[in-house]
Amino acid sequence: MLAAVGIGLLVPLAQATPRPAQLPLPDLALAVAPIPLGVTRPTLELPPAPAVPAPAVDLGTVPLPPFLTTVAKPLPQVRDPGRFKCAFATFRGAEGLADCGVHRLLDQDVGGARDAFEESLATDPRGAQAPSAHAWLGEIALLERNWEGAERHYRAALGPGLVPELRAHAELGLGLVALRKGDPTEATRAFGRALAARPPQAVAVVTRYFQGIARLLAGKPAEAMPLWDQTAQSGAPPPLIGELPFWRGVALGWLGDAEAAEQSLEGFVRSLPSHPLRADALVQEGYVLLERGRPGDGERRFREADGLAPRPELRPQLRLGLVRAYLALGDTPRAASAARRLAAESPKDAAAGPALLVVADAAEKRGARAEALDVYRQLLRLPLAPPLQDYVSYRLAEGLERDGVLAEAKERYRALRDRGREEGIAERAAYRLGSIALAERDAGAALREGETLLRAGTMPELREGVLLLTGEAAARGEDPNRAAAVFRIALREFPNSPRTARTRLALGWALLKDGDPESAAREWRILLQSADLETRAQAALALADGAIKGGREAEALDALRLAGTLGAASPVADTAALDRGLLALRAQQYAEVVQVLEPVASRITEFPRQALVRRVLGLARYRLGEYDLAERQFREAATLAPAEPSSWLGAGLAALARSRFTEAEDALLRARVAIPEVAAVAQYGLVVSAWSRQDARVFRERATAFVDRYPAYPVVGPVLYALAASAADASQVEETQTWVRRLLRLDPPSEYAADALERLTTVARNRPDILRDAYRDLLARGGGREGRADAWLGLGEAA
Incomplete structure (x- = not known):
């Protein structure tokens, strides 16, 4: 067994293959924080004052002409007393003088006749001859167009002593005077009394003719037509027959038979070109043509009449006809000119004011505001009824306010507020004064107007506007508590108003300023369901600002x-989009970052702000693995803000991820001179670049400098392992040992420690001293049974 162990110790150990050295790409984690939005309280736009109802203006249809006739009243048919009655008239007494006056009148000596009748009355003012003398003096005054004198003498004549043959003449004369004075009703009664006196046929015919005119001028054309028919069938004199088509034409126009009226008037004009009523007929025909929808033809008739130097009484009708014709033709400037002439020539005419008012309204509708204001000024110089005067003054003030002439506008509004006769207009004027004060940043004056209106009460149409005026003025005047109270009233009284959302938004700001942010946020959250998109966006921005x-x-x-979804039309919209992108980046919603910030990047013109947008986009693209797009964004950011090192860092790392080492190192070299957090990542990027392009010398230099300077950097373990592997590959035993020892010291739990020791045991095979230490470290780190056995064998071999 010993022999076996001994033999085993002489055999090289089977070595586990250590993992290859790999350096992970640097983690690009740039510090970005949301920017305070700086949302400010939006101005509450007040509703306009309700429009003042325009007074009913009727320029009429076919007007009735002022009375004029060429039909003479016939003189009484009496026997001529003869010239003898004038001889020694003084000795014949009052009666003789009266007979002399009759003779002289029949002899066409009007002046002598007047003297004789006056002398007769002076001689005996109550004599039997006095009524007849007065009747004859009335006839003379009528001939001389002395209407007051004629009326006085006729009335003096109509007593119990007047002979029957003169009574009808006196009544007829009174009727003509009444027509001249514009009193057709009195004329009708006088003509009726004249006919009741059973005058001669010639007098009766003329009386019926004039009675028909009186009925027409009284607005009863249907009653006039039978009288004229009877007149025409009773042997009327030629002047009457010639003049009758004029009056018939007028009556037909009033009866609505415009075609027949035009024919009758046209026939009169063409048959009697020199008749005094020709201008009247042309004016009447012009009105009839207007009724028939032919304003161009009507305007030509009016101008033709104007060329005949019409009598003063006819000019108002003529000017009014031109106004109506030009308005129908859409020629407002000429209508205004005609209306001004009407007002200048006949300032007391009842049609002057309505004509100018219609012209002013037409000018307003076509956008000719300066022209409308001029007309309103002219209207105020006319005698107008108080309600109409207030209306015109208010419209003038409105126009002045719209054109920026605020001093005069405020003066007129104050006059209407303080002295106006129409309560609705006075309230509107006070409201406009408050609105102008708000626009001029005079919150105190605006608040006074609003509070005064609230105390006095207003018409329902103005109530909401007054509440909003008061609340807005209080909010701007540093009284948020009052503002909140008034806004709550507005929301309670007008829950379905189209301005409810804006009012609630303003309420939220008032509550915030009053120190109640929770209630403010509650009001704004309600608005997140509002149909008013812009207000919803403003509420969302306010909530976001508070949350940030x-x-x-x-x-x-x-x-x-x-x-952002609502696309708020707000001065902070771009900042809001940037903040959304920043927050989405922090929430790792990288696709959302790109979606939000791509449209904004080109819109922001401020270089530092656009650079930040580009930098955040680069970060999102980098995290999405879109390194090409990320590098492009980072480089644009670096161009916009060259002094910002994080842009160069991002560009370098994105290029490094695409193995574009030259561009990567150029950018990283720019970034590593910056703050330590950026410089460390840049330095590490340079290490990875050298390693990736397998430049061992540069790698060792950079990696050595990196671990010396940043020993606590998170990836120091892989860098030290790579240094150890590089030294081992070069069979540099001591250097390998140095890097392994540093790895074990700086990153003891490193996952690369065992692999580093394996590499050291391999390269230190001929260095038992180093080998023993390596195996001891391997045993100290534990490991599996097989690994520990290999370590023990190696340790034995080293011994």
Whole structure:
């Protein structure tokens, strides 16, 4: 048996093959932390004041023309007293003077007749001749177009002493005066009394004609037509027959028979080109054409009438017709010009204000705001009813505010708030003043307007806006407690408002500022289910910001996922995306990092921030094994921020993973001069590069320097094993022993220790002293029965 052992000791031991030396790729673990979002309280946009209902404006249809006629009232048919009555008239007394006046009037000496009648009345104002003298003086005043004088004398004549043949004339004269004064109702009564006096046929015909005109001008065209038919069949004089188509045309237009009206008026205009009513007829025909949907033809008729120098009473109708025609044609500037002329020529005309108002509204609708404001200013110079004046003033203030003329706008709003006659407009004006104060960062003034409106009460349409104005002003004015209270009222009273989500968001910020972050977060979490996408995103950002500041990364990542999905239109949207990428990287969600940050990288223009995005993308790509894309991102980051060593480190390691050793070493050499954490990884990368390209000399130099400088680095074991293996392969026994000893000292539990000792026993076969120590270390490390037996045999052999 001894012989066998002895023989065994002379036989070389069967050696276990040690594992080959392998250096793992460096672990790229760059420190990245989420950035505080810096989310600030968003401004609560107030709802606009409810629109002021526009007053009902009706420019009418076919207007009634102002009365004018060429049909003369017939003089009373009496016997001529003769010239003799005027001889020695003074000695004949009052009656003789009256007879002289009749003679002179029949002789067409109107002035002499007037003198005689006046002298008769002066001689005996209560005599039997007085009623007749007054009647004749009324006729003279009518001829001279002295309407007041005619009315005075006719009324003085109508007494018990007036002869029957003059009574119908006096009533007829009074009716004509009433028509001239624009009182068709009184004219109708006077004409009725005249016909009741059974005048001669010639007088009755004219009276019925004028009675028809009075009925028309009273708005009763259907009653006028039979009177005119009777007139036309009763031997009417030629002037009446010629003029009648004009009045018939007007009546037909009022009766809605526009085609017949146009024919009648057109016939009158063409048959009597020099008639005084020709301009009136053209104006009437223009209106009829407007009713028939032919504004172009109507406008031509109006301009033709304007060229005839129409009488002043007709000009308002003419200008209004042009306004309507131009509006129908869509020519608002010319409509405005016509309306301004109407207001300038007839400022007291009832149609001036409505015409200008319609023009202003039309200008607003087509975007001509400056033109609308000019019209509103002109409107305020007209005598308007108080409600209309308040409406126009408010619209002017609105336009001024919109155009940035805030000083004048506020002045007009204050006047309406303090002195307005329309309560709804006054409340709107106060609300607008509060809104302007908020825009001008005068939260105190805005709060005063809001609180005043809340105390006084507002119309329902304005209530929510006033609550939001008050809450927003309180929030900006450092009174978050009041702001939260008012916002809660708004949410309670208007739960279905489209502004509910924005109000709840503002409530959350008020609660946060009031020192109640838990309640703020609760309100914001409610918004995560809101249909208002932008507000949902803002709430998610607010929650994420709080979670980041509190170190609750999982909660922050969930909130940012929602905000990112919704695409928040926020100034912190890119920061939010970057934070989401950083948090996803820390959560090892590398695909999500790429999905989130790839679209953002090119959008960020700030170099340091874009470099960070590229660096995080490089890390994610590296962890996904996409080394080519990772290197590209790291190099872009290094270009944007050359002084940041981690970008060069990432580029170097990604290149190393692709066996691009030259590029890898160039980048790693740039990175190793940096902070120790980066320099250690860079140095190790250089070690791996030399090992991978099998440059033993460079490897030994780099690895030696690495383990000398970073003896506690996690991969020092594999590096020392590689150094030992390299020395063993070169049959360098002492150097091999040195690296094995360092491995056992620096990394005692290393998985490479046994393999290193095996390599040492192999290379130290002829060095019993080293061999004994190696086997003792192998025995000390334990191992299986077979390994321990081999160690004992080796130890015996070494002995």
